[in-house]
Amino acid sequence: MSARYLLPYAPDAIGGLPDGIEAVVWDGxxxxxxxxxxxxxxxxxxxxxRHAAALPLLPTLPALKLVQTLTAGMDDVLPHVPAGVAACNARGLHDASTAELAVALVLASLRGIPHFSRLQAEGRWSQEFHQSLADRRVLILGHGSIGQALAARLLPFECEVVPVARRPRPGEGVHGVDALPALLPTVDVVVVLTPLTAETRHLVDAGFLARMKDGALLVNVARGPVVDTDALLKELNAGRLRAALDVTDPEPLPAGHPLWHAPGTLITPHVGGPSSAFLPRAERLLRAQILRYENGEEPANRI
Known part of the structure; x- marks a missing residue:
């Protein structure tokens, strides 16, 4: 019997496949x-x-009809998807994990955790005042499912959330990107959560950064090229802005790159998604999508 599915997990791990359906299992x-x-x-x-290793397979599959990713972003996948093949992302899969990391980056940066970690390594006790998340204004740039998950986690910290999306949604209190010039000087933290597209590449450029208030924090948990690295480095080296980056441009960030040692900068190596929250959600999403496919239904999250 020919396998109609190529999966990264054994069928038993996702609750099994319908009777008579087989899969080839390859985890990259x-x-x-x-x-x-x-x-x-x-x-x-x-x-x-490991999907980069899988991309060369796409044009070699003569019966291919659907490509499913386990990532929210698909900017590096879509150029490889053959014409006529459906492509679906994993919207919702990383909401909890990425929103959680964004909160951690904001809190760590505001409360000076990297600084205190260095003091601990030196065996130094130094009580200092640092900013609290309470009473801060936090702009979320990209109010999709992860942005909404982040907002829900931020509000209990007694901060004000300012959501921004591509287009305004007045009934939901969501601003459009055209409001950014007026909003940026009024916020203390900007969290970037936009997908990478032609329109969002270098959306956070020199002009964007110049509008942010002195001492503001930029957090990027989206894609590295949404931020102009050279423009950000100028602001960081001047000591005017701070940054917490889970994604960078270039990525992986090479040894010796000036971002590693830029003042006021906290870097994590693109770990918004990989956490213990990932696997159970990935398995549920994949099983649900397979059942839709077997039933002839429209797949979820089609791009």
Missing amino acids: NGPAPEAGALRAVEFFCLPYM
């Missing part, structure tokens, strides 16, 4: 399965954090 480690085993594959779920 080691050589890809031989072409003969993949000739009937219609549904390909790219392995998480």
Whole structure:
């Protein structure tokens, strides 16, 4: 029986496949399965954090009809998806984990945790005042599902959340990007959560950063190229702004890059998604999508 699915997890791990349906399992480690085993594959779920190794397979699958990612962003995948093949992202999968990391980055930066960690390594006790998240204004740039999850987590900290999306949604209190010039000078923290598109590449440029108030914090948990790295470095080196970055441009950030040692900068290596929250949500999403496909229904999160 020919396998119609190419999956990163064994069928048993996602609750099994419908009777009579088989899958080839490949998690991106080691050589890809031989072409003969993949000739009937219609549904390909790219392995998480290793999907770059899987992209060369896409044009070699003659029966391919649907590509499923386990990432929210698809900027690096879409150029490789053959014409006529559906592409679906994992909207909702990373909401909890990425929003949680964004809160952690904001809190760590405002409360001086990296500074105190360095003092601990030196065996120094130094009581100091640092900013609190309470009473701060936090602008969320990108009010999709992760942005909404972040807002829900921020509000109990007694801060004011200012949501911004591509287009305004007045009934929901969401501003459009055209309001950014007026909003940026009024906020203490900007969290970037936009997808990477032609329109958002370098959206956070020199002009954007110049409008942020002195001492403000920029947090990027979206994609590195949304921020103009050179423009950000100028502000960081001048000591006017601070940054907490889970994503960078370039990425991975090479040793010796000036961002590593820029003043007031906290860097994590693109770990918004990979946490203990990932796997159970990935398995649920993948099983639900397979059942939709088997039932002839429109797949969720189609791009």
